[in-house]
Amino acid sequence: MDTRKRKKKVLLMGKSGSGKSSMRSIIFSNYVAKDVRRLGATIDVEHSHAKFMGNLTLNLWDCGGQDAFMDSYLNAQRENVFSDAQVLIYVFDIESRSVDQDLETYSQVIKALKEYSPTAHVFCLIHKMDLVQTEHRERIYEERCKLIAARSEGLSLETFASSIWDQTLYKAWAGIVHKMIPNLVVIERFLQAFAKQLSAEEIVLFERSTFLTVTNVVTEYGEDNPHPDRHERISNIFKTYKHTVARNTRTTAASAGFILFKVQTQRFNCFLARFTDNTYIYVVIPPGEAAFNCAVLNTLMARDAFAKKTGVEG
Amino acid sequence: MEHKDADAASTAGDSCTTDSLEERLKVASLNAERNRDTQFPAVFDYVEPPKTNAADIRPYLKTPEDEERALTADYSNRPSLSQSSSSHAPPTSGFFEHSPSDAMMDRKLRQNKPRLLLMGQRRSGKSSITSVVFHKMPPQETLFLESTTQIQKDSMRSFMDFQVWDFPGQLDYFDPTFDTTEIFSEIGALVWVIDAQDDYSDSLNRLTTTILNLQTTFPHINVEVFIHKIDSLNEEFRSDIYQDIVQRVGDELSDAGYINPNVSYHLTSIYDYSIFEAFSKVIQKLIPQLDTLENLLNILVNSCGMAKAYLFDIWSKIYVASDTRPIDMEVYEMCSDYIDVIVDITDIYGYDRTHGKVLGEQMQEAESSVTIHDGTMIYLKEMNQYLCLVTVIKNDEAKDKKGLIDYNCHIFQDALNAVFARAWEKDKPSEDGEEEEGQKPGKTPAQGQLEAQLEN
Numbered sequence: 001m002d003t004r005k006r007k008k009k010v011l012l013m014g015k016s017g018s019g020k021s022s023m024r025s026i027i028f029s030n031y032v033a034k035d036v037r038r039l040g041a042t043i044d045v046e047h048s049h050a051k052f053m054g055n056l057t058l059n060l061w062d063c064g065g066q067d068a069f070m071d072s073y074l075n076a077q078r079e080n081v082f083s084d085a086q087v088l089i090y091v092f093d094i095e096s097r098s099v100d101q102d103l104e105t106y107s108q109v110i111k112a113l114k115e116y117s118p119t120a121h122v123f124c125l126i127h128k129m130d131l132v133q134t135e136h137r138e139r140i141y142e143e144r145c146k147l148i149a150a151r152s153e154g155l156s157l158e159t160f161a162s163s164i165w166d167q168t169l170y171k172a173w174a175g176i177v178h179k180m181i182p183n184l185v186v187i188e189r190f191l192q193a194f195a196k197q198l199s200a201e202e203i204v205l206f207e208r209s210t211f212l213t214v215t216n217v218v219t220e221y222g223e224d225n226p227h228p229d230r231h232e233r234i235s236n237i238f239k240t241y242k243h244t245v246a247r248n249t250r251t252t253a254a255s256a257g258f259i260l261f262k263v264q265t266q267r268f269n270c271f272l273a274r275f276t277d278n279t280y281i282y283v284v285i286p287p288g289e290a291a292f293n294c295a296v297l298n299t300l301m302a303r304d305a306f307a308k309k310t311g312v313e314g
Numbered sequence: 315m316e317h318k319d320a321d322a323a324s325t326a327g328d329s330c331t332t333d334s335l336e337e338r339l340k341v342a343s344l345n346a347e348r349n350r351d352t353q354f355p356a357v358f359d360y361v362e363p364p365k366t367n368a369a370d371i372r373p374y375l376k377t378p379e380d381e382e383r384a385l386t387a388d389y390s391n392r393p394s395l396s397q398s399s400s401s402h403a404p405p406t407s408g409f410f411e412h413s414p415s416d417a418m419m420d421r422k423l424r425q426n427k428p429r430l431l432l433m434g435q436r437r438s439g440k441s442s443i444t445s446v447v448f449h450k451m452p453p454q455e456t457l458f459l460e461s462t463t464q465i466q467k468d469s470m471r472s473f474m475d476f477q478v479w480d481f482p483g484q485l486d487y488f489d490p491t492f493d494t495t496e497i498f499s500e501i502g503a504l505v506w507v508i509d510a511q512d513d514y515s516d517s518l519n520r521l522t523t524t525i526l527n528l529q530t531t532f533p534h535i536n537v538e539v540f541i542h543k544i545d546s547l548n549e550e551f552r553s554d555i556y557q558d559i560v561q562r563v564g565d566e567l568s569d570a571g572y573i574n575p576n577v578s579y580h581l582t583s584i585y586d587y588s589i590f591e592a593f594s595k596v597i598q599k600l601i602p603q604l605d606t607l608e609n610l611l612n613i614l615v616n617s618c619g620m621a622k623a624y625l626f627d628i629w630s631k632i633y634v635a636s637d638t639r640p641i642d643m644e645v646y647e648m649c650s651d652y653i654d655v656i657v658d659i660t661d662i663y664g665y666d667r668t669h670g671k672v673l674g675e676q677m678q679e680a681e682s683s684v685t686i687h688d689g690t691m692i693y694l695k696e697m698n699q700y701l702c703l704v705t706v707i708k709n710d711e712a713k714d715k716k717g718l719i720d721y722n723c724h725i726f727q728d729a730l731n732a733v734f735a736r737a738w739e740k741d742k743p744s745e746d747g748e749e750e751e752g753q754k755p756g757k758t759p760a761q762g763q764l765e766a767q768l769e770n
Binding site: 199220221224225226227230233234237238240241244245247248249251255256257258259260261262263264265266267268269270284285286287288289290291292 | 644645647648651652654655656658659660662663664665666667668669671672673674675676677678680681682683684685686687688689690
């Protein structure tokens with residue numbers, strides 16, 4: 001595979017002030033939610049790269065959303081911006097006062113995208129959901145989804161409700177990343193077999209720097225977990241602790257990390273270990289000291305097999 | 315006539331033409347302009363975007379009242395939740411397992427409840443401190459706390475029960491109508507909060523009056539002065555204020571003839587860990603077994619090559635004891651946050667399994683460790699229902715001998731439980747008239763065991 005193809009162009013668009021740069025900073029640049037107040041407006045397009053699983057690199061185009069910029073993306077820079085895009089992430093601000101105008105811009109963007117990259121996936125994030133009262137969230141979200149779907153010109157579309165103040169942001173982005181991993185089926189098959197071998201309840205792969213869930217497998221032992229949002233919560237827990245560690249070892253959050261993390265309790269055992277260069281593996285298994293220690297060792301040894309079987313190097 | 319008319323008409327026509335030469339030019343230019351306008355109207359016109367049937371979400375957005383309600387609901391629930399989980403039934407998380415001796419030790423310790431009194435001028439931050447430390451409120455939300463109008467009593471249920479009384483600042487408790495004996499009889503420590511960002515002369519006056527008043531009747535009370543809200547002051551200013559307060563209180567007291575007062579000072583802020591640190595110090599003074607605990611921790615640290623060891627109260631994250639090496643704020647922060655990680659993870663995965671699958675034997679207590687990027691290892695072990703040991707290991711050799719560390723910690727745990735069990739047994743002889751000594755022989759076998767470990 002040549003390197004150009006591995007790079008996936010991801011467009012991040014939406015109205016000015018809808019929270020594009022905020023979420024990008026939290027996910028990819030190790031910001032914590034309250035730090036995003038410091039961010040200024042994005043001028044034109046800001047590029048950044050994020051590496052996943054060795055052979056997946058996201059080339060992120062954070063497009064400033066002020067009307068003047070929007071205009072130039074749709075006219076002067078139309079080809080430059082919209083060609084070769086694999087993914088469009090469009091952010092809607094739930095609090096916006098001009099919904100009609102927003103939807104109109106969205107449909108223009110979709111038209112441009114369809115023209116230059118007809119195979120692109122579209123992800124719509126309905127953002128700042130924390131501002132809506134809890135009991136109305138679902139209904140309002142459903143309504144908005146319908147409106148968006150009607151304007152999506154048949155491109156493949158997925159919508160998420162999100163907020164930077166809770167784990168929904170991780171859920172949304174994990175969903176996006178999950179969609180883009182090239183050999184996901186192979187990876188999942190490998191993990192499934194591995195989980196069976198260890199009698200694990202659950203195995204989750206996390207991306208190293210962002211702690212986004214890459215993929216996960218759940219066996220029959222872990223099916224009755226009452227927390228459907230647990231992966232996002234774990235991402236959050238580890239990321240928060242990573243910040244503490246970084247603060248107290250005088251490094252940046254990007255270079256802080258864990259080598260091995262273990263928990264043993266009466267009801268379950270779990271551990272988090274470095275797997276490939278860019279991923280952590282997180283395994284939950286039933287109690288049993290000896291089995292647990294074996295599982296840790298086996299996981300460290302499975303790295304090579306994993307790289308060989310799935311063709312994921314690094 | 316006709317001709318004339320025609321003439322007139324022609325002259326009129328003529329005049330018309332002569333006029334119109336100029337006029338027509340004008341008209342033409344006007345027309346041209348108008349035409350230009352009418353030809354390109356779209357450029358300047360705002361075109362209404364097609365109407366959608368998007369519902370207005372404004373009525374559903376949260377109002378400040380909603381936020382407030384959520385807040386109060388949250389924080390009024392919290393303490394009761396903690397009480398139910400730590401006082402009676404075994405907590406649901408499964409992190410903590412009871413043993414019968416735990417329960418017994420519990421009941422005995424519960425009988426004496428040291429009391430912490432929080433006092434100080436109004437708006438000095440007393441309620442914020444209790445909310446942050448005992449109710450886990452995020453510090454930035456304490457801005458919205460109402461001022462306290464009556465005494466707020468909180469209890470901290472742990473290996474030892476504490477009551478925390480938050481006094482309204484405007485109250486004069488030496489008013490004759492107040493039952494001072496009732497308030498101060500069971501007192502463990504008096505925490506006096508001073509707002510360092512404000513003029514504190516009044517507060518110091520009241521503090522010295524209080525100390526002098528108490529000194530006659532309850533000379534053994536620890537007075538802890540929290541020089542509070544130091545977060546926005548710079549380093550130099552902090553030490554100035556600290557010096558000034560210590561000096562002024564000391565002078566006042568010695569003028570009144572009270573030498574060597576039992577007063578200590580702490581610099582605190584709710585925005586960092588200093589408040590937890592200060593509370594830890596306050597509470598440590600109230601633990602009769604503190605010396606023993608510190609000794610045990612010292613032995614453990616030396617024999618296991620640890621950099622630092624803390625004995626934490628799991629719920630409040632106040633540390634009950636630590637080894638006697640100088641405290642490193644950074645290490646403390648990592649240890650205290652690590653408890654959060656473990657509590658959160660056990661909360662997610664500690665549910666009741668229906669499959670009951672077990673892969674082998676395992677010890678009862680929860681245990682966890684993390685190795686971070688620079689090779690430092692943080693090791694946590696549950697000691698009993700309330701306490702956990704958190705240690706930092708930097709020695710490479712020590713990290714490889716995890717089995718030995720496990721074993722040592724286990725011995726430490728036995729010793730710890732023995733220490734507290736002695737405290738319970740001590741009650742019995744004291745009923746018979748015997749006193750004190752019961753504790754000392756109790757710790758020696760445990761210490762002996764640890765020392766044996768050290769030699770191995």
